[in-house]
Amino acid sequence: MRKEMILGLALALGSTGAFASFSSQDANGDGQISKDEFYGAVSDKGKFTDWDLDSDGLIESGEFSKLDYDWDFDTWDADDDGFLDSDEFYDGYYGSYDANEDGHWDEGEWDDAGENGLFDL
Numbered sequence: 001m002r003k004e005m006i007l008g009l010a011l012a013l014g015s016t017g018a019f020a021s022f023s024s025q026d027a028n029g030d031g032q033i034s035k036d037e038f039y040g041a042v043s044d045k046g047k048f049t050d051w052d053l054d055s056d057g058l059i060e061s062g063e064f065s066k067l068d069y070d071w072d073f074d075t076w077d078a079d080d081d082g083f084l085d086s087d088e089f090y091d092g093y094y095g096s097y098d099a100n101e102d103g104h105w106d107e108g109e110w111d112d113a114g115e116n117g118l119f120d121l
């Protein structure tokens with residue numbers, strides 16, 4: 001535990017930029033941001049509701065296209081009902097930045113998501 005704290009401090013001091021540090025979101029200190037840790041990082045921000053323009057609790061393709069990113073709505077819409085609920089949205093978002101598709105974000109993937117994505121991570 002002590003070693004992880006020191007490592008976390010070193011990572012925090014070494015990171016630049018305005019978004020939350022990788023180490024502060026890596027709750028279990030395994031050097032990866034899991035989907036759960038990602039949810040924890042963004043759950044307070046309420047962004048999903050910002051993008052749900054008609055406030056029906058779902059993001060439809062018209063709302064999705066307004067985000068103006070090169071993401072594939074159909075891939076994100078896991079159950080093919082034509083809407084993204086918040087689970088599909090965050091799963092899709094997480095998957096989009098998991099460049100090596102190993103189911104975790106390493107620090108480089110985290111940085112890419114923070115710099116290129118919608119969330120100020």
Ligand SMILES: [Ca+2]
Binds near residue numbers: 027028033034
């Ligand atoms: Ca972790």
Ligand SMILES: [Ca+2]
Binds near residue numbers: 055057058
């Ligand atoms: Ca909507």
Ligand SMILES: [Ca+2]
Binds near residue numbers: 077081082083088
């Ligand atoms: Ca859906």
Ligand SMILES: [Ca+2]
Binds near residue numbers: 103109
């Ligand atoms: Ca990965």
